[in-house]
Amino acid sequence: MGMTLRALRALILLCGFYLLSVVLLAVLIGLDALLLTEVHGLLAVKIVAVSALLAVPLVRGMSMLRSPRGEDPPGIEATEQDEPRLWALVRELAHASGTRVPDRILLTDDVNAAVSERPRLLGLIPGPRRLDLGVPLLIGLTEAQLRAVLVHEYGHFAGGDTRLSALVVRGRVQIGRVVEQFHARADSKVAAERARQEQAAAKRVAKGKKAGPVDTRGTGLLHRMLAAIFTWYGRLCLRASQSTARSQEFAADLAAARVAGRDATASALREIPAVAASYEFYLDSYATLGLPVRLLPPRGAFFGGFAELLAARADNLAALRAQLPSAPVSPDDSHPPIAERVRRIEALPADGRGAAGGDGTSPAVLTDPARTWAALEDAVLRTEILAFERAAGWPELLDAAMADALSSAHTPLHRALAQYTGSPATLPALLDVIDDNRLWRLAERLPMSEEAAAAKGRAFRAFVRPSLTDGLRTMVLAEFSARSLLRWEFSWSRPAAARLPGSLAAQATGDGPEAALDAAVAAALADHPDTGPLRALIAPELPAPA
Template sequence: MGATLRALRALVLLLGFYLLSLVLLAALVGVDVLVFSWGHGALTLKVGIITVLLAAPVVSGMFMLRTPKGEDPHGILVTDADEPRLWALVRELAAASGTRAPARILLTGEVNASVSENPRLLGLLPGRRTLALGIPLLIGLTEAQVRSVLAHEFGHFTGGDTRLSALVVRGRVQIARVIGQFHERADGKVAADRARQERASAKRVAKGKKAKQVDTAGVGATYRTMARIYTAYGKLYLRASLSTARGQEYAADLAAARIAGRDATASALREIPVLSASHDFYLDSYATLGLQAQMLPPRGEFFGGFGRLLTAREPEVAGLRSELPEEPAGPYDSHPPIAERVRRIEALPTDGRADEAKEAALALLTDPARTLAALEDAVLVDELLTYPRAAGWQDLLDASMAAGLSTAQTPLHKALAEYTGQPATLSALLGVIDDGRLWRVAERLPLTQEATAAKGRAFREFVRPALQRSLRTMVLAEFSSRSLLHWEFSWTRPASVRLPGWGSQTADDSPEAALEAALEAAVADHPDTEPLRALLPPAIQNV
């Protein structure tokens, strides 16, 4: 389907929204005419109020004349003088695609690249273009792969796809606005009715009567019915507007393969979902590691550390490349499954360009370290930027674990405090274990229905894992408070605990093995705290 037909379809879909709204307004007017012709008194007034309230969101949605403009993602704008190599590459690819180069380049912290345009008159007149390019892509892709990603984005302009965005987006926004207003009014009706019933119930209780159960079933049903009508059309709108979108993605992939090479395009498509998953893991496990200690990674490492993770975990990353998604991200996702896109590209004839531009794309930047640091200032919220910087990743880990352990409150803490009536300390817990009262404390833990019903050994088996986890946390917190705890930082595995002076160098007699064995003894059917006390600082051993 050509650009003209796609534009016509987008226009028809938008007009369909107005037609649906006019039909609903006509139906409401028809109800008013019927009631006013045959009804009288309070009924006509009530129906008139209801129809006006229902018509208001419809009219409001129809006369939303402006489509809200999307905001740029947070990032740093770079000029030709700042990044001449990057700008030269972007202009080269735009020319090869037969379209205009963007007026701005915005470097972001997202695993994404996009070229957006703000056209005027619903896409009839072109507007300023902005390339948003994620630094994680430059870190994880080669220059050839980045060429393919950018050629794909410019390929959408070649096919005229982006000129339709104003029409499509306007329809989506208007439908969503009407649906939202109906749901908001329905929720308001429910809240008001609930408050009324609760007041009436309170008055009954004050008079010594039994309170009535609050029941809001059916309240706001008229509003929700109207919302369902628009939701049904919205689904139709999305299906119809996306029917050609996936074809456009295939066409843009072909344009990328023509400009950047078959192999670079296929490998970029394989790499992007891997980078996305890896980056999410990196942010959760590394970049934000020090938040509970109110500390940030070294300057430039909040984004820069991602490259270290990819290098260290290359075997895992290689495995992910072979596990391509076979399904789209959602039923209305405009992008086809990655696996199908890769198959189509790899089915193309060999073009002899497999060895082109294998250098890391980050080298396109004039001063990567400076850019990574500047990106932190642009992307991170002001509060985070006030946090001190760790000297290194090891220091960041130590500070984070110390902060976490110092504030740790496990279910065992609460159960022990309730049982003894005293603050929950490791010394107090060891005393309770030695007195044979551990399982009485365990009865106060949050328990499943099966554990609550169990007795004797069965009960102990249910609660033992939770007891051991909580006891381990309390022991580690004790060591941490005395500055005896050390955590070993790694890019390839979770952090592991290290306690100086424990055991030998063999795996079976490692500090971790000794600790786990001591914890198991402390929560055994016949608890023994001596192995654990032997590992603790002298101040606790004989309490």
């Protein structure tokens, strides 16, 4: 579809919003006129009031003459004085793509790169242009892959795809605003009705009468119906432009292959989903590990540690690259499935430019990556989080986080033991239950499948033993941790492993204290339980019963 037809369609879809609003206003006015001929007095006043409340969001949405400016995403400004190499690369690729160089570069914490522009007169007059470049993406890509990503973004401007963005954005923002207002008013009416019914119920109870349940099912129904109409129209607009948007993505990929090389473009497309998944894992398992104990990684390591994770998990990354998603994120996604994009690029003839720009990592284009990682922390982390203490290193951060997690552990075994004994779940209490031959009666209180619950004897014990093992091991580790006798082995390539001091392994074999702990736990949960090895391992605090 050419530029003229795309412009016409964008204008029609925007006009459709106003037409829909006018039609709904006309329906409201028509219903009022019809009803007011039949009713009078207080009921007529109520009808007019309800119609006015329904009309307010429509009028507000229609009166929004311009899209809100919005704010920059959290990040740090990369000036040409601070980052000359990055600016040289950005300028080179913009010229090679046949488009204008961005006016600003903003480094963000997203796994994303995007070039945006604020045009005037609905896209007829170009405006200031900004490149948002995610630091996790910089860390995860090679320089050749980064070149391909940037050229892809420039490809949208070179092809004129963004010239009509003002029309599209304005329509989406207006529809979103109207839907939001209708839902807000519906929620407000539901809250008011709930409060009224609860107050009435309280009065009935105070008088010794029975109060019925609170029912707000029909409250705010008209507002939600109108919100549903605009939501439907918004989805219609998205679907109407979806095929063109996906064609534009394919065209931008071809532009990237032409300028940066086929292999570099294909590898970048494969790498981005892998980097995104790895970054999510990194944030959950490493960077935010110490937040429950108000502890942050060393200065600059909150983002800088991501590079260490990627280097240590090369095999995992290779597996992620090979498992490309074959479907879009959602039916309304403007991007084609990544697998289809890779297939199209890899079907192009080889051009020998897969390593264009060198094989180095993207952070090499920054003057001082460590300084950038530290500055980004200050820009994107909340003030209250920045006030947390800094760990001396990742091992210290892990020890503190795991000690807190163990002290507050609440496994299914903890819950079952507390219910069974009627007292707090402790390791001594559990060992006493085992020594009294009540372990399997306790195990009946664990959550389990119907098949496990129906099993008897040895089959039942086999079903519940994994849950018992996990719970008992956690309780033993919590005991060691409470006595400051437990350390954790930090690793970028595998899960953290508990390390027990050799002095605790009085009965350890040549395999070390961890093997002794595993053997002691297994003995305590055997078909004929024996807590002796476990009590000896954690003596003298928990002596065996007389």
